[in-house]
Amino acid sequence: MQPSLPPLSDVDLRQLRIFRTVVENNGFTQAQGELGISRSTISAQMAALETRLGLTLCRRGRSGFSLTEHGQKIYAETIKFFAAMDNFRTEVGAMRGRLVGELRIGVVDAVVENPACALDRAIAAFNERVPDVHLTLMIVSPNQIETELLSRQMEIAIVPNQPMNGAVQLQQLFHEEQNLFCGARHPLYAADAARVSLERIAEQAYARRGYAVATGFNTLFKHAPSATAYNMEGQAHLVLSGRFVSFLPRHYAQRWVDGGEMRALRPDLLSFKIALCVAHLPQSVLSRVAKAFRDCLIEVHTRKLR
DSSP states (O other): OOOOOOOOOHHHHHHHHHHHHHHHTTSHHHHHHHHTSOHHHHHHHHHHHHHHHTSOOEEOSTTOOEEOHHHHHHHHHHHHHHHHHHHHHHHHHHHTTOOOEEEEEEEOSSOTTOTTOOHHHHHHHHHHHOTTEEEEEEEOOHHHHHHHHHTTSOSEEEEESOOOOTTOEEEEEEEEEEEEEEETTSTTTTSOTTTOOHHHHHTSOBEEESSOOOOTTTTOSSSOOSEEESSHHHHHHHHHTTSOBEEEEHHHHHHHHHTTSEEESOTTTSEEEEEEEEEESOGGGSOHHHHHHHHHHHHHHHHHHO
């Protein structure tokens, strides 16, 4: 019978924080800057943690950094543990009239250029109200956000309206318009983009999103997708190659349109809007900090719509 783990000490907490940072930076070398300690010290602390737990948490070597199966489980439990600690600090701070702790926020890429997005104003309002809370902002692929919310690796996210676990609640904040684009080296770029037929477009190689998107144009193309991207930057690279057409947010593609590197195909017909929403678990389990940030998000976007 394996002996139970003794109560955690301050040293254990420090080592778990180092472990979390190493995982989130995908290795010892990348974690040095954030931790402010040397690679050799990180290695020694990780070895001590593995000895303390009696488990091998990660593999490191020429093939790179990776977590073992035990490491993945310990990382998930570490996230929950520190979230519970932050929630405790938050609740005690609230009783004393001051919110503290950390709030981890997930955001999909390519929203900062959207004039309808007021995330910057929400951050400013939140920081003014609760200046002692540390914000950690993560750019996350939409297909990862559900998992990270459910595992408590983040509490709040801004994500396209898409099918999610029933425990995840969505509230609309703003919209983004999507058009179908081709690159300057694509055969359709030189055609009359406003008149090219849908039949000709349907024959082109296209790049799909690697996650669910509410669009009525899923059946437009006559064949299976030729490429897949899990974020807007990936899709932009595929479009700029001149080999694929793909849907992109109009505001995001505008820089390449202005530079003559992309153009929209039949925007009169091939255009749709996606709602961007704030996503979180039920308010009954949200921390006070997360609720405060959610309120700021909704307030600034409601004000922007007026």
